[in-house]
Amino acid sequence: MSLEKATGLIIRTTDWSESSRIATFFTKEFGKIRVLAKGGRRIKSNFEVALDLLSVCSIVWLRKPQGGLEILTEARSEERFNGLRSNLPNLYAAYYLAELVNEGLQDYDPHEQLYTHTLEGLRLLNAGGDPIGVICWYEMLWLTELGYRPRLNECGSCGQAILRASGLNYSAGAGGVICPSCAPSIKDKRPLSAEGWRALVELEKGHVSLTYAQRHELKSVLEQTVCVVLGKRPRLADYIVA
Ligand SMILES: [Zn+2]
Known part of the structure; x- marks a missing residue:
């Protein structure tokens, strides 16, 4: 067993017993890790910080060499997104980002760039940014990071x-744009407007402000791609309204 240190975002919590909870962190250094926080459900817990979803903490934990439940020993708050509490669409968008990380990554598989982008996305949402714009931007980054960047x-x-x-x-299913000659043979195709295509190309380069029509089209195109990659529809997708 060894003690490890990292900074990480809480992307999932599950109650473990009356007083303890399991927290899944997306850490910068190690990728996704799951740790048991003994006493983590108590208001006055052993930790200096409440282990809530979307909190960024610096943590220390006991890593087991052969798998098994790892134990959180220290947690200190680094960043919180309190602006989300009063903005339900943005809160759901933030939960959606956390769900994509949790579902898309394996334990101990670091993705430092995605970590940086995840925090950037949460800061934008916390500051009241357009939730659909942030989600589309993030989905493109997430797909790219996982090796499924749409071909445009x-x-x-x-x-x-x-x-x-x-x-x-x-x-x-084909992972991108389909030319007019191939279209008849592709089953899961959907029309892509010229505006939608241009917006996707721009989105690859960074944030874009989307028009009303583009929001609907891009959200639907990217969400469909995320569903194919995950093999299921994210739970939070139902709460995201374009
Ligand atoms: Zn073609």
């Missing part, structure tokens, strides 16, 4: 360069 500049099926924005489709 070439056809997801035949690989030909996409030169015109008209007559395009999108297929989550």
Whole structure:
């Protein structure tokens, strides 16, 4: 057994007993880890901080070499997103980001860049940023980080360069934009507007402010892709309204 130190965001909590809880942290240094916080459910717990969802803490825990439940020994608060408490759409968006991390990553598989982007997304949501804009931006980063970046500049099926924005489709199963010649043979295709395609291309480069029509289209296209990658629909997806 060894003591490990890290900074991490709480992405899930589960009650373990009357007084203890299991907290899943997305740490910068180690990726996702799960630790038992003995007494972590008590208001006056052994820790200097309440172990709530979306808190960023610096932590120390006892790591077991052969798996098994690891034990949290210290937790100190580093950052909280209190602005989310009074903004329900943004709170749900923040929970959605946490769910994507929890479902998408394996334990002890570090993704430092995604960690940085996750905190950036939460800070934007905390400051009242557009939840759909943040979600679409984050989904694109999440897909890229996991190796599923949608193909936008070439056809997801035949690989030909996409030169015109008209007559395009999108297929989550094929992993990107579908050219007009391939469209008839792709089952899960959906039309992709020229505006939608341009917005996706821009989204790859960073934040964009989305028009009303783009919000609906991009949210639906990216969410579909996330569902294909996860093999299921995220639980929080039902709470996100474009
Ligand atoms: Zn094609």
